[in-house]
Amino acid sequence: xxxxxxxxxxxxxxxxxxxxxxxxxxxxxxxxxxxxxxxxxxxxxxxxxxxxxxxxxxxxxxxxxxxxxxxxxxxxxxxxxxxxxxxxxxxxxxxxxxxxxxxxxxxxxxxxxxxxxxxxxxxxxxxxxxxxxxxxxxxxxxxxxxxxxxxxxxxxxxxxxxxxxxxxxxxxxxxxxxxxxxxxxxxxxxxxxxxxxxxxxxxxxxxxxxxxxxxxxxxxxxxxxxxxxxxxxxxxxxxxxxxxxxxxxxxxxxxxxxxxxxxxxxxxxxxxxxxxxxxxxxxxxxxxxxxxxxxxxxxxxxxxxxxxxxxxxxxxxxxx
Amino acid sequence: xxxxxxxxxxxxxxxxxxxxxxxxxxxxxxxxxxxxxxxxxxxxxxxxxxxxxxxxxxxxxxxxxxxxxxxxxxxxxxxxxxxxxxxxxxxxxxxxxxxxxxxxxxxxxxxxxxxxxxxxxxxxxxxxxxxxxxxxxxxxxxxxxxxxxxxxxxxxxxxxxxxxxxxxxxxxxxxxxxxxxxxxxxxxxxxxxxxxxxxxxxxxxxxxxxxxxxxxxxxxxxxxxxxxxxxxxxxxxxxxxxxxxxxxxxxxxxxxxxxxxxxxxxxxxxxxxxxxxxxxxxxxxxxxxxxxxxxxxxxxxxxxxxxxxxxxxxxxxxxxxxxxxxxxxxxxxxxxxxxxxxxxxxxxxxxxxxxxxxxxxxxxxxxxxxxxxxxxxxxxxxxxxxxxxxxxxxxxxxxxxxxxxxxxxxxxxxxxxxxxxxxxxxxxxxxxxxxxxxxxxxxxxxxxxxxxxxxxxxxxxxxxxxxxxxxxxxxxxxxxxxxxxxxxxxxxxxxxxxxxxxxxxxxxxx
Numbered sequence: 001x002x003x004x005x006x007x008x009x010x011x012x013x014x015x016x017x018x019x020x021x022x023x024x025x026x027x028x029x030x031x032x033x034x035x036x037x038x039x040x041x042x043x044x045x046x047x048x049x050x051x052x053x054x055x056x057x058x059x060x061x062x063x064x065x066x067x068x069x070x071x072x073x074x075x076x077x078x079x080x081x082x083x084x085x086x087x088x089x090x091x092x093x094x095x096x097x098x099x100x101x102x103x104x105x106x107x108x109x110x111x112x113x114x115x116x117x118x119x120x121x122x123x124x125x126x127x128x129x130x131x132x133x134x135x136x137x138x139x140x141x142x143x144x145x146x147x148x149x150x151x152x153x154x155x156x157x158x159x160x161x162x163x164x165x166x167x168x169x170x171x172x173x174x175x176x177x178x179x180x181x182x183x184x185x186x187x188x189x190x191x192x193x194x195x196x197x198x199x200x201x202x203x204x205x206x207x208x209x210x211x212x213x214x215x216x217x218x219x220x221x222x223x224x225x226x227x228x229x230x231x232x233x234x235x236x237x238x239x240x241x242x243x244x245x246x247x248x249x250x251x252x253x254x255x256x257x258x259x260x261x262x263x264x265x266x267x268x269x270x271x272x273x274x275x276x277x278x279x280x281x282x283x284x285x286x287x288x289x290x291x292x293x294x295x296x297x298x299x300x301x302x303x304x305x306x307x308x309x310x311x312x313x314x315x316x317x318x319x320x
Numbered sequence: 321x322x323x324x325x326x327x328x329x330x331x332x333x334x335x336x337x338x339x340x341x342x343x344x345x346x347x348x349x350x351x352x353x354x355x356x357x358x359x360x361x362x363x364x365x366x367x368x369x370x371x372x373x374x375x376x377x378x379x380x381x382x383x384x385x386x387x388x389x390x391x392x393x394x395x396x397x398x399x400x401x402x403x404x405x406x407x408x409x410x411x412x413x414x415x416x417x418x419x420x421x422x423x424x425x426x427x428x429x430x431x432x433x434x435x436x437x438x439x440x441x442x443x444x445x446x447x448x449x450x451x452x453x454x455x456x457x458x459x460x461x462x463x464x465x466x467x468x469x470x471x472x473x474x475x476x477x478x479x480x481x482x483x484x485x486x487x488x489x490x491x492x493x494x495x496x497x498x499x500x501x502x503x504x505x506x507x508x509x510x511x512x513x514x515x516x517x518x519x520x521x522x523x524x525x526x527x528x529x530x531x532x533x534x535x536x537x538x539x540x541x542x543x544x545x546x547x548x549x550x551x552x553x554x555x556x557x558x559x560x561x562x563x564x565x566x567x568x569x570x571x572x573x574x575x576x577x578x579x580x581x582x583x584x585x586x587x588x589x590x591x592x593x594x595x596x597x598x599x600x601x602x603x604x605x606x607x608x609x610x611x612x613x614x615x616x617x618x619x620x621x622x623x624x625x626x627x628x629x630x631x632x633x634x635x636x637x638x639x640x641x642x643x644x645x646x647x648x649x650x651x652x653x654x655x656x657x658x659x660x661x662x663x664x665x666x667x668x669x670x671x672x673x674x675x676x677x678x679x680x681x682x683x684x685x686x687x688x689x690x691x692x693x694x695x696x697x698x699x700x701x702x703x704x705x706x707x708x709x710x711x712x713x714x715x716x717x718x719x720x721x722x723x724x725x726x727x728x729x730x731x732x733x734x735x736x737x738x739x740x741x742x743x744x745x746x747x748x749x750x751x752x753x754x755x756x757x758x759x760x761x762x763x764x765x766x767x768x769x770x771x772x773x774x775x776x777x778x779x780x781x782x783x784x785x786x787x788x789x790x791x792x793x794x795x796x797x798x799x800x801x802x803x804x805x806x807x808x809x810x811x812x813x814x815x816x817x818x819x820x821x822x823x824x825x826x827x828x829x830x
Contacts, residue, residue: 061464070387071463074470091388098389 029057030256030263031077033068036155037179038291039203039281040082045295047081047270050306051263054314065156066091073100078253078260079267085246086113086201087156092251102257104250104264108273109203111246113158114214115151116200118186122213124195131167131217131241138170140195150174152185152198159225159238160199166239167217167232171197183285186210203248203274205281217241248277262314269309331524333516337508344504352497356490363486364453367406371455371475374401378473383461386412386471391420395439398422401475402437406485408452409435409476412459425476426452451479519550523557530561532568604664611661618657622650656788662720663773663790666797673801675828678715680743680753681706687722688741694730695739702726704741709751712825713802721798722755724791725818729757731785732816749824756817762810770808771796803828 030051034044048058061077069091071077083092095101117128125140127133134141134149141149149171153160155178164171176182182198183206189196190210197215200206217240223230224240231239250267257264272280276298283294299306378401385393398410402423409423418427420439426432432452434443456474460467522541541554625647632640665671688702695702711718722741729739737758744752760779762770769775773793780787795818799806803823810816 066388067463069389070461070470073389074387074468076463076468091390094389094391100389 027057028259029059030079030260031059031061032079032081033063033071033077034060034291035063035065035068035082037281038205038284039277041291042280042284042294042298043081043270043272043277044079045291046298046306047079047267049295049299050266050270050309054262054266054310056260056263069095069101072251072253073098075253075255078256079104079263080251081267081270082107083247083249083251084111084113084201085248086111086242087158089243089246092249095251100254102252102254102264104252105268105271107248107250107277108271109248109277110274111202111248112214112242112244113199113201113246114217114242115197116206116212116214117195117197118190118210118212120190120193121195121197129213129216131169131215134169134171134197134215137195141171141197143174148172149197152176152182152196154179154182154199156199158199162236162238163217163240166236180285203277203281205278205283205285208278208282209286215241220244248272262311265311265314266309269311270306271309331517331520333512333520336516337512341505341508345501348497348501352493355493356486359486359489359493360482363482363489367477367482367485368453368455370404370406371477372457374404374407374475375455375457375473379457379459382412382473383459383470386414386419386459387461387463391439394420395422395437398439399437406477406481407475408478408481411474411476412471413474414471419471423476424452424478425474426454452476453478516550523550523553527557532564604667607660607664611657611664614657615654615661618650618654622647622654625650652786659724659790659794660788663794663797666794666801671801673714673717675712675830676715678711678713678718680709680711680718680751683715683719684722684741684743684753687719687726690719690723691726691730694727698730698733699736700730700733700739701737702739702741707743709743709745711751711822712828713804713822717798717802718753718820721795721820722753724795725755728791729755729759729816731787732759732779733757734759746821751822753820753822754817755819756815758815761812761814762808762816763812764810767808767810771806 030048032044032048032051034041044060048060051058061071063071063077065088068077068080072080073095083089092101092103096103122128125133125137127136138149139147141151143150147170149169151160151164151171151173153173153175155176160173163169164173176185182200185198186196186206188194200212200214202214206212218224218231220240220243221230225237228235228237233239250270252264252267256267280294280298283289283297284291289297378397381397382394384390385397394412398412398420399422401407401410407423409421409425411421411425412419416428421433421435421441422437422439424432424434431444433441436442454474454476456472458469459471459473461470462468625643629640629643629647632643684704685706688704691702726739726741733739739758740754740756742754742756744754746752762777766777770777770792774789775793776787776789779785796806799820805821807819807821808816809819
């Protein structure tokens with residue numbers, strides 16, 4: 001009798017130690033990166049909620065798009081749900097190549113970041129969306145009655161100055177401090193029916209609310225960035241636009257696949273199209289819901305979609 | 321080589337200067353090497369400090385590059401770091417693994433690698449590894465307010481950088497050492513020359529020129545203004561020369577006086593010698609003449625007395641006894657005269673030895689027969705075991721020697737004593753003749769004197785033993801003439817043994 005009891009205790013001890021180890025491993029929160037634009041933040045919360053639903057703990061960690069690759073590589077943060085080709089492809093490819101970050105698949109949505117204008121500006125500046133029209137009516141975009149047009153740039157680092165120089169545009173750059181300032185500028189211009197050209201991207205809520213178009217610069221080619229002879233100006237780089245139909249990917253820390261295998265599977269399955277993302281961004285930026293509310297709303301309304309992203313093995317209570 | 325040059329090169333002062341300067345050179349070289357080593361170490365430390373300073377300058381840029389895995393940014397930064405003259409290479413590591421590098425670096429396995437400006441490896445440099453030294457610092461990136469180590473950077477430098485930097489300082493040190501050494505050498509030579517070499521040379525020249533015939537005129541002047549050991553030597557030497565000169569005069573005087581005395585003594589000795597030689601000659605002539613003169617009447621007396629004895633009848637017994645005494649006394653006197661004549665003759669230059677092969681046995685037998693009348697009178701027995709030995713000598717002189725020795729053995733023997741004559745051959749092959757008696761013996765102190773002429777021992781005088789003291793002297797002279805030797809072994813009251821050792825024929829010098 002005593003022997004049986006002793007054996008039971010030893011077995012329990014060993015088994016529970018193993019359980020504890022597993023539990024401890026999975027009880028660590030998965031750190032999801034949030035940036036400073038609405039669609040990314042809402043998608044991050046949707047992802048977090050889905051992961052929570054299967055039993056994972058999550059947390060949201062703010063990072064700039066420049067610093068996020070280091071934190072992903074180091075395993076400080078674990079998930080990035082929006083990797084835009086236009087702004088992040090170079091660094092994304094670099095960390096993927098290093099092996100410290102994994103490509104967790106692409107969204108259905110395609111992306112574009114470019115100079116953008118409301119449709120009514122075409123009437124003020126005929127020839128748009130061709131970039132050459134900007135040369136003729138730069139004064140139209142001036143905010144100081146000069147002949148030098150004004151381009152409202154986002155708070156992200158872009159080679160806009162190089163492009164203006166290479167394409168010989170008579171424009172100056174006016175950089176805002178945060179994304180919301182862009183939409184204030186846009187709203188103000190629309191209100192006064194003034195010409196404006198500003199940084200915009202797709203998918204974004206703006207396209208769901210305002211009608212507008214991207215400027216069509218010369219088609220992007222990788223040589224445009226590395227060979228000055230390429231393009232309309234043989235003396236400078238960046239005599240081209242940004243890539244059209246860029247990818248929108250998800251990236252995870254390389255260790256996530258081993259540490260939280262179900263989370264990796266779920267993130268790989270998460271998929272949004274342009275329409276979804278624009279709508280989510282509009283709910284926040286236009287309807288002024290909070291990020292959490294927007295996420296909860298979408299999760300409630302699209303259960304059938306996101307539950308498909310969770311495989312049978314990873315349903316609540318089954319996660320390893 | 322002139323004397324001056326030889327003295328200069330080999331003088332004590334030169335040796336002293338060379339010795340001291342050699343030691344100084346060794347010490348100077350050691351100190352200079354020490355200074356160079358310290359300079360090198362100091363510069364190395366300074367370079368290491370400079371490398372540390374680079375941490376503060378480049379760490380922020382590097383940390384951003386490493387954080388973002390931005391090799392382009394890191395490469396640009398490394399290029400900037402390599403522009404610093406002391407930096408020959410930089411290595412960036414992440415989690416202990418090589419990330420990127422530029423210039424000359426060391427791998428974790430100790431291999432020295434070379435990377436180009438694009439951080440591409442271009443060569444493996446094995447030989448320079450020992451000269452490389454490095455400074456490693458962690459790369460920290462501040463993310464969300466927290467400093468995180470994202471990697472490490474190692475900056476490399478090598479000894480050629482140090483050498484480049486210290487070479488000017490080292491050249492200055494060496495020039496400084498050379499100038500000091502040359503200046504010190506000149507000072508040594510100048511001071512040594514002035515204080516030691518010149519005064520010593522003067523002293524040596526003065527000593528070298530010392531003329532013992534003209535000591536009084538010698539004067540040394542070292543021109544030393546200060547009192548020192550040399551001036552003391554100078555004055556002492558001058559004083560010594562003065563004393564030497566005085567002593568020399570005294571010696572010369574004594575010498576002259578001594579010569580006079582020697583001359584006088586020599587003259588006296590020559591005169592004495594001449595007188596002695598003349599006296600000796602007169603003595604010899606006298607002895608020769610007197611012997612000759614005595615011998616003729618003695619022959620008549622002995623002969624006459626023998627004739628008369630033969631003609632005596634039994635009635636003339638009284639006269640017969642008288643004649644016998646006359647005859648015996650005559651014979652004794654005749655023998656004395658003969659001994660004197662032999663002694664005189666043997667000492668003359670014209671004495672000649674009749675060399676021949678002599679049968680000792682015959683000589684001994686005939687000699688024993690000759691002395692039998694005397695042995696019978698004293699009841700002394702002569703033992704002789706006959707042996708055939710021949711010697712190369714003068715048989716007549718051997719017999720004369722043996723008779724003399726036998727006569728002495730009889731005279732100094734005890735009544736009923738014995739005499740033993742025997743011959744032998746010693747270990748060297750020389751024939752020896754021995755005459756042993758049971759007489760009174762000779763004191764050891766007298767054994768040296770017995771061969772001196774006319775010497776008679778006290779015993780002979782007190783016991784009225786007749787003789788004039790020339791027997792053994794004659795024996796010695798004859799033995800010498802025959803290039804033989806005579807020796808005596810004697811013990812008081814036990815007896816004496818005289819041994820004649822003859823040379824072999826081949827050893828005789830004519």
